[in-house]
Amino acid sequence: MRSRLKLIVSYDGASFSGWQSQANRNAIQDHLENALQRICSEPVRVHGAGRTDAGVHALAQCAHVHLPSRRYEPDRWVYALNGILPPAIRVMRCRFVSQAFHARFSAKGKTYRYRIWNAAVLPPFENDRAWHVVNPLDFDDMVVAAKEFCGEHDFASFSANRGTPETNTVRIIRAVRLRRAGPCISIEFDGDGFLYKMVRMMVETLVRIGLNKLSRQDIKARLGHPQKVISRGRIAAPPDGLFLVRVRY
Amino acid sequence: MRSRLKLIVSYDGASFSGWQSQANRNAIQDHLENALQRICSEPVRVHGAGRTDAGVHALAQCAHVHLPSRRYEPDRWVYALNGILPPAIRVMRCRFVSQAFHARFSAKGKTYRYRIWNAAVLPPFENDRAWHVVNPLDFDDMVVAAKEFCGEHDFASFSANRGTPETNTVRIIRAVRLRRAGPCISIEFDGDGFLYKMVRMMVETLVRIGLNKLSRQDIKARLGHPQKVISRGRIAAPPDGLFLVRVRY
Numbered sequence: 083m084r085s086r087l088k089l090i091v092s093y094d095g096a097s098f099s100g101w102q103s104q105a106n107r108n109a110i111q112d113h114l115e116n117a118l119q120r121i122c123s124e125p126v127r128v129h130g131a132g133r134t135d136a137g138v139h140a141l142a143q144c145a146h147v148h149l150p151s152r153r154y155e156p157d158r159w160v161y162a163l164n165g166i167l168p169p170a171i172r173v174m175r176c177r178f179v180s181q182a183f184h185a186r187f188s189a190k191g192k193t194y195r196y197r198i199w200n201a202a203v204l205p206p207f208e209n210d211r212a213w214h215v216v217n218p219l220d221f222d223d224m225v226v227a228a229k230e231f232c233g234e235h236d237f238a239s240f241s242a243n244r245g246t247p248e249t250n251t252v253r254i255i256r257a258v259r260l261r262r263a264g265p266c267i268s269i270e271f272d273g274d275g276f277l278y279k280m281v282r283m284m285v286e287t288l289v290r291i292g293l294n295k296l297s298r299q300d301i302k303a304r305l306g307h308p309q310k311v312i313s314r315g316r317i318a319a320p321p322d323g324l325f326l327v328r329v330r331y
Numbered sequence: 332m333r334s335r336l337k338l339i340v341s342y343d344g345a346s347f348s349g350w351q352s353q354a355n356r357n358a359i360q361d362h363l364e365n366a367l368q369r370i371c372s373e374p375v376r377v378h379g380a381g382r383t384d385a386g387v388h389a390l391a392q393c394a395h396v397h398l399p400s401r402r403y404e405p406d407r408w409v410y411a412l413n414g415i416l417p418p419a420i421r422v423m424r425c426r427f428v429s430q431a432f433h434a435r436f437s438a439k440g441k442t443y444r445y446r447i448w449n450a451a452v453l454p455p456f457e458n459d460r461a462w463h464v465v466n467p468l469d470f471d472d473m474v475v476a477a478k479e480f481c482g483e484h485d486f487a488s489f490s491a492n493r494g495t496p497e498t499n500t501v502r503i504i505r506a507v508r509l510r511r512a513g514p515c516i517s518i519e520f521d522g523d524g525f526l527y528k529m530v531r532m533m534v535e536t537l538v539r540i541g542l543n544k545l546s547r548q549d550i551k552a553r554l555g556h557p558q559k560v561i562s563r564g565r566i567a568a569p570p571d572g573l574f575l576v577r578v579r580y
Contacts, residue, residue: 093455164452170458207343
């Protein structure tokens with residue numbers, strides 16, 4: 083009897099080639115599939131809730147696998163997989179789910195967090211885990227401007243092409259939360275879904291507003307005139323500061 | 332005019348051979364001396380407040396250097412040194428001090444923090460930055476037992492030999508603070524000074540008490556009968572969880 087296992091996976095993305103399987107076999111998906119194959123003695127495909135880019139982290143990425151047999155109880159799967167995976171990828175927990183569950187298609191929404199370190203020096207422990215912005219940011223301006231992203235918009239102007247362009251670029255952002263703790267600014271986005279590089283482009287824009295190089299009107303204008311065709315490279319905040327916090331089902 | 336610069340240095344100890352200069356030139360001191368030599372075009376000796384072992388971290392290690400000239404203002408020294416140092420070592424700030432100041436001999440005390448992750452799975456972001464203890468710890472027992480360390484004691488039984496044995500093994504612990512935040516237990520020690528591996532041996536003992544393998548009476552007995560000669564290897568908590576938090580002057 084085959085059975086479906088739901089995995090909650092956390093990873094430090096710094097040393098991997100992103101979520102999706104790559105020729106170099108150094109994507110998170112590759113490491114998970116390798117560990118599963120070693121346990122199951124046959125190839126097992128891992129389905130993730132969504133791809134994260136190289137350098138992007140996850141506190142709780144969600145994935146499902148269709149196993150040849152139940153074989154172990156969920157806690158034993160956690161233990162067995164973590165025994166093979168590199169320490170920078172951990173299965174935090176897992177449980178058996180119905181055949182109807184699909185990590186990607188059943189997902190109702192996601193939360194991403196972006197961390198910015200706004201000080202002259204980036205402490206070593208923040209290395210690869212925050213965007214180091216040296217010039218002082220106007221936090222209050224960023225808080226006000228972030229409200230522009232909330233609601234249903236065509237986010238085409240806040241996305242990059244990944245191979246074929248998305249046909250539907252309308253997404254709903256349910257909430258944007260900004261917090262400041264000393265030099266650390268974190269920006270959390272709840273949404274029903276996100277386009278490629280969308281969070282990093284929204285963050286880049288908010289940082290430019292914090293530096294007084296753009297205003298909230300620029301967000302309004304870009305949302306009001308969605309442009310799918312990209313004439314020049316759009317700038318996105320670096321991947322280091324981005325964390326997939328949770329997937330909602 | 333030569334001048335004395337006080338440096339506050341933070342480092343992620345995971346990839347270095349400890350503080351003190353080594354033949355492999357991969358100690359924190361080596362990296363600092365290399366950066367200073369490149370700026371000053373002559374060898375500059377770095378004096379640290381104390382050595383930390385391989386794998387041990389620092390939020391604010393303190394050091395002083397005797398520079399050939401003032402050359403730059405303090406902020407420029409920070410900038411110039413960080414431009415050469417690896418990102419896992421950062422000069423957080425620095426300032427000129429009187430010739431009487433000595434990072435080691437002027438130090439009046441230090442604070443160390445030890446982090447324990449008490450859960451089935453160690454999240455990837457805690458890798459190399461906490462001791463992963465899987466079995467549940469009795470936190471309240473640890474809090475009570477930790478009080479035994481406070482005050483003036485001969486800590487010979489809580490130290491390892493490093494080359495020549497210490498002649499004076501009496502130290503004063505001013506406070507021990509335990510905090511629990513979810514699965515993370517942190518133990519902070521304020522003391523006038525610490526023997527080699529002393530913090531890690533105190534932590535190892537507290538963890539064994541938390542696992543009900545030892546009791547607070549065992550601390551009393553070991554402090555009451557200080558033994559400098561070590562017949563068997565004494566066990567110390569791993570370096571990964573240890574952070575030098577500050578040096579008091």
